[in-house]
Amino acid sequence: MTRILHLSDTHFGTERKPVVEAVLDVARAIEPDLVVLSGDITQRARRGQFAAARKFVQRLSLPVLAVPGNHDIPLFNLFARVLDPYGNYRRALGAALEPVFETPGLLAIGVNTTRPRRRKDGEISDAQIGRVAQRLRQARPGQLRVVVAHHPVRAKEESDLANLLINRERALAAWAQAGLDLVLGGHIHLPYVLPASAATGPGGPWMAQAGTACSRRVRGRVPNSLNLIVHEAEQGGRRACRVERWDYSDAAHAFALVHTTRVGGEPPAPGAAA
Numbered sequence: 001m002t003r004i005l006h007l008s009d010t011h012f013g014t015e016r017k018p019v020v021e022a023v024l025d026v027a028r029a030i031e032p033d034l035v036v037l038s039g040d041i042t043q044r045a046r047r048g049q050f051a052a053a054r055k056f057v058q059r060l061s062l063p064v065l066a067v068p069g070n071h072d073i074p075l076f077n078l079f080a081r082v083l084d085p086y087g088n089y090r091r092a093l094g095a096a097l098e099p100v101f102e103t104p105g106l107l108a109i110g111v112n113t114t115r116p117r118r119r120k121d122g123e124i125s126d127a128q129i130g131r132v133a134q135r136l137r138q139a140r141p142g143q144l145r146v147v148v149a150h151h152p153v154r155a156k157e158e159s160d161l162a163n164l165l166i167n168r169e170r171a172l173a174a175w176a177q178a179g180l181d182l183v184l185g186g187h188i189h190l191p192y193v194l195p196a197s198a199a200t201g202p203g204g205p206w207m208a209q210a211g212t213a214c215s216r217r218v219r220g221r222v223p224n225s226l227n228l229i230v231h232e233a234e235q236g237g238r239r240a241c242r243v244e245r246w247d248y249s250d251a252a253h254a255f256a257l258v259h260t261t262r263v264g265g266e267p268p269a270p271g272a273a274a
């Protein structure tokens, strides 16, 4: 069994300290194979904020795959934004902006969808699409195939349509053909799980959005949340996993499972309960 702890939009600089501790409690209890940080790791890409993020990663003491979000690029420091937009990110989290992690049960590929010349919109290039597709085709049998990107590939709310990743449908078509199972993202602080594309539907790749794991910048009444992805044995020759959403409770000072979505595997038998 492979488990991924999916954290997003930690926004260090606006973190809620008790919630950070609760995230660490979950990580310690579960000991996932990988912790994913799907961008907006800091609030304003400042050194002190990245130092807090780095300390958090050190305290996790687990394999971490991180990709930048738009907040991880300096906004007001134009000098840094133009000349060295990822400098602070790299010093804190490592040189790779598009890291790859694999185990016998998992292939996880990070893509950098931020663009310093854009303020907050995300984009993926043909070169990135091709590189990820090629890596997906090299996956070994039994590996769950996951792409991590900050910007979402599908919206649940109409108001989020403008936040979607530019070139997403081209990317999803190529990656579906290359064997993609799941896209992990963040950016809009709203957790949900959907087929990644209306074009390929539930038989194609899926996407899981995580809310903000520990920031005060929650969206409306959506609490801090995180995802736990559990990849079990293949079902009927198809790779399957479940995506668990865990919400933070202020009363309990802890995260708890609130919802599970099954992704992939055998389609339910006609008439079977969902």
Ligand SMILES: [Fe+2]
Pocket: 009, 011, 040, 069, 071, 187, 188, 189
């Ligand atoms: Fe964010």
